[in-house]
Amino acid sequence: MKNFNETVNDIKSIKIQGATNIAKAGLRAATFKTKSLDELSQAIHTLKNARPTEPLLQNSLNILYEKVKDAKKLKSAVSSESKKIVKQIEEAHGKTVRNASKLIKKNFVIFTHCHSSTVTGAILASKSKGIEVINTETRPRYQGRLTAKELSGAGIPTTMIVDSAMADFLPNADIILVGTDAISEEFFVNKVGTFGLSLFAKMYNIPLYVLTNSMKFAEEIEIEYRNSKEIWSKAPKNLSIINPAFDVTPLELVKGIVSEHGVHTPKQFVKMAKKEYGYLFKF
Structure with a gap:
């Protein structure tokens, strides 16, 4: 240790x-x-x-x-x-992995962004269904490579794309599964690019599900900004680089939230999470 x-x-x-x-x-x-x-x-x-x-x-x-x-x-x-x-x-x-795997039907093409152990767990549990996966490389830290390595290594047909190609490849998907770092009454927080993905999902009418432990619920969430050197280590002088690690996606763009308690609408999940963990928000 x-x-x-x-x-x-x-x-x-x-x-x-x-x-x-x-x-x-x-x-x-x-x-x-x-x-x-x-x-x-x-x-x-x-x-x-x-x-x-x-x-x-x-x-x-x-x-x-x-x-x-x-x-x-x-x-x-x-x-x-x-x-x-x-x-x-x-x-x-x-429990969340098992609940999410029930959403994955035979021969589904699954789209995911970044890396979530819960998402990969649900996909791996559905391997026998003849599924395929499209995932993003997730710059600048390339967390998507971990996703692609896990899934392709398990024999699941996986295609990794550059983040900016989301809109081009999303129409090929049947479902979008993403994890989350935090979830509140009005939005959820995930790797930057998720908000754009959710807008494309709405445009193409592809259901987006958020996989989460209900303990990730919070009333106040700080968005992390990381060092600009992750983007360009030797950037030109007088150049401003902004490197947000996460973005915020309104819950109205979410089809359902999958947790250890099952699959719920965002409103149902929020009510349940506040009842379970509301006492923590005094800290």
């Missing part, structure tokens, strides 16, 4: 990818900082700030703090509760 600082750096640098993996890594890292409640609190603050647009990480750490703040034996309590939350995340992931 990596130490605390290594984990924080790996989260910041996107060596650890995907909301589920980031949350699990953050929970394990917190177990290194248990000398006092203050030390744990500071560690949680550092981890949460490593990737601001990750409510699954933030909410899971908030849950951990709530569970252990009155514990007499802090170290053992943090170890025990973090394992329970990791298990909860893993179980939710499995």
Whole structure:
């Protein structure tokens, strides 16, 4: 297991990818900082700030703090509760994968953007249905290559395209499946380019489903902007480069939200998530 600082750096640098993996890594890292409640609190603050647009990480750490703040034996309590939350995340992931795979019909062409372990899980679970996949390379960090490698390596016919070719290839798809880093009452947050994808989906009347752990629900979400050197390491002087990691897509463009609880309309999901995790928003 990596130490605390290594984990924080790996989260910041996107060596650890995907909301589920980031949350699990953050929970394990917190177990290194248990000398006092203050030390744990500071560690949680550092981890949460490593990737601001990750409510699954933030909410899971908030849950951990709530569970252990009155514990007499802090170290053992943090170890025990973090394992329970990791298990909860893993179980939710499995249920969401199963629920999403039911949407994938025989011979479907699936379009996806970026990398989501939940999306790839649902696709892999549907391999026997004779499916095909179109995925984006997802610049500038090329997370789509991970998606393409996983799916093609499993023998699923996969075509990777440049991001700017979305509109040209989307009409070939039967369904769009994307993950999300965060979801609120009015929108969801995913890799930049998702909003444009959702507009094309509406134009071509192709259903877009968002796959998520309900613990990713949040009332306030900060959009992360990354270093411009990811776009152009030796850019000309006097050139301004903006590098948003995510964009915001209105829920009105979403056909359904798939979680551990099933497939719901956005309004149904929001009502359910607020009831389940509303107590966290005081942090």
